[in-house]
Amino acid sequence: MVVVTLTTRNQVWSALPPIGKRDDRPLDLPHLDAVTQAQVVARLLSPDFDAWSVAASRVGFCAKPIRLVGRSDTFDRGTAGLVRTYASAEEPTGVTFVRCGNRRASECESCSRLYAADTFQLIRAGVSGGKGVPERVAENPLVFATLTAPSFGSVHGTHPNHGRCRPRRDTGARCPHGRPLSCMAIHEQDDPALGQPLCPDCYDYASAVVWQWWAPELWRRFTITLRRMLAHHLRVLPANLGHVASVQYAKVAEYQLRGAVHFHALVRLDGPQTPDGFAPAPTTVTAPVLSALVEQAVQAVRVTADPVHDDDIQRVLAFGTQVDTRPVRTSSRTDDPDRELTPGQVAGYLAKYATKSATDTESKDSTHLRRLHATARNMASRTVSADQDPTAPYGLLGKWAHTLGFRGHFATKSRRYSVTLGALRRARQRAQARIAEANRTGTPVDLRQLEAELLADGADGTTVVIGSWAYAGTGWANDGETALATAAASRAREYAQERAQSRKQQSSGEK
Ligand SMILES: [Zn+2]
Ligand SMILES: [Zn+2]
Ligand SMILES: [Zn+2]
Incomplete structure (x- = not known):
């Protein structure tokens, strides 16, 4: 196993979600062949590494992101005023990455975890309310x-109470x-x-x-x-x-x-x-x-x-x-x-x-x-x-x-069971954009309020987005980038598990 320590730049590998939390431990990379290893090193030493890793963290270190080029303009439905614009040309790599969205863990660990998390939120909202329900x-x-x-x-099976599979008096x-x-x-x-x-x-x-x-x-x-x-x-x-x-x-x-x-x-x-x-x-x-x-x-x-x-x-x-x-x-x-x-x-x-x-x-x-x-x-x-x-x-x-x-x-x-996966996704995308904006300007964000606002926004549609995007390809540039993204996704998972564990311990300690 090769261990790469991203010395001065490792703080960029923030474990998302949650946004803003940093994880500065080294990444574990699996055994890589010489070519891939060279690609990893080239990426780490490249002048636009920080920009690349921010882009990668924004798609949660998706294993096979979709690359898009184009722009979108957001208008206020009431005033028809331009609220914001975004273009892939603003990105240091010149392309916009979008998650592959695959729900199968074997295809993309990051997207499958996100899918499970969203499904959990959607189902729980339909049971106990929240997220606009x-x-x-x-x-x-x-x-x-x-x-x-x-x-x-x-068929062969396990039976409750550790019983035998298919018992019969007449075993012959x-x-x-x-x-x-x-x-x-x-x-x-x-x-x-x-x-x-x-x-x-x-x-x-x-x-x-x-x-x-x-x-x-x-x-x-x-x-x-x-x-x-x-x-x-x-x-x-x-x-x-x-x-x-x-x-x-x-x-x-x-x-x-x-x-x-x-x-x-x-x-x-x-x-x-x-x-x-x-x-x-x-x-x-x-x-x-x-x-x-x-x-x-x-x-x-x-x-x-x-x-x-x-x-x-x-x-x-x-x-x-x-x-x-x-x-x-x-x-x-x-x-x-x-x-x-x-x-x-x-x-x-x-x-x-x-x-x-x-x-x-x-x-x-x-x-x-x-x-x-x-x-x-x-x-x-x-x-x-x-x-x-x-x-x-x-x-x-x-x-x-x-x-x-x-x-x-x-x-x-059913339609009225709960919020939709799409609404959750759109709210998250807008939240990320707002948080990035807040980080730039240095203003604090109330996440709870932001979420309520964004989900409501999706419901009555106060803005309209006009975009024109073209498909530019799938996946990272090479195996080295894929290896880095995959390792970071695993680290993010570990981090999320540790957080869940410590929350559990905390709550059981409080009892
Ligand atoms: Zn993915
Ligand atoms: Zn038979
Ligand atoms: Zn059996």
Whole structure:
């Protein structure tokens, strides 16, 4: 390992976020070949190093930033006056860097962490208020639900209380392919057998792909069914539910080891919508009542799926029977049943699933996942493609073979659940610009007030930005710059973890 100490210039490698905090320890670089090492040294000694590292820190040391050239002018909507201008030509390197925005940690550690943090903020705001969401949202009934896929065949698994995988009294029983129907093992958490079928030839790969294909439709019908059941409970016509209540949700899809997605969702019941938010929720629907209705709705949903090709069958699809719904604030956590499931925890769970989801199937390679992938490709090759008929139900299956048939978004929310990721991003960009300005002029900034102001600004749009930008490329100039940015991103992560740790210790010391 090569350790580079950025002697007099190291203060530039500020660990962002938070803005303004400095970290002056040396960066750890992995082993680099001679060429890359020379590039690192050249960058460190270059006259515009400070400017470059400021630009890099502004994109959080993104591993593969997008380079843009152009300018943007911000006008006041009311007076039409020019508020500020910005051009890439002002940058010492002549280009403006923009984060790659990839949520997968394997692609960009920095952007994936930011995505998780934003998702956490978004979900938590919908649970306890803040970021422009009224705080009384916390009084509304809230349910944390996990919607599973049904079984497509027995797979190896860990069972609660460290039980055996697939115990059977008759351990000699075999499937038609001669494979055991039981497994007496107690699998470790990292056992590669987990999620693999006991018999791949018994496993219904085709149905697994078809279910995954229709999973977003199952979810959509679940929300419709839930609204209908709520209307029935509240004794109003479904069309009039909006007069008394409104269902809001945030959901995240997570791949299980067997390659099927689960939906983890927060379902919230608001009162009718008002211009500034919502009225109180109807008092007859408590969190336990909502929880029971969510469970009934999940179990009632069906989708009839047409055959994918001539030799295929029609299927009636449903969610798995294993539905877990629990009211938040009065429920227990799975890892510590004595404690309540708090809003912060559910937001944390969902944020974790949101970043985990997209990486999992692509990074974990197994015979089972390869076979699911191959099944999806094969079925796609035998169906009417979207080129032949844009309305063909499985026309784009081939395009989604790599996600094992899942074509939905990994994280979604209803419109009124919370603030949007876009609003959070825009507010942050403007905050960075304002803070940079404040640093230049030496005026202190009240971050809390600034955030409120910027989020509100995004909502009613007091300014309008006119920009003209052209794509100039992707990534840093060379491997040396990439190595520096990657090392700085890791350092920023360590720094954030240390801060979180010390905050934790502080708060436990106060108790
Ligand atoms: Zn990135
Ligand atoms: Zn097993
Ligand atoms: Zn078999």
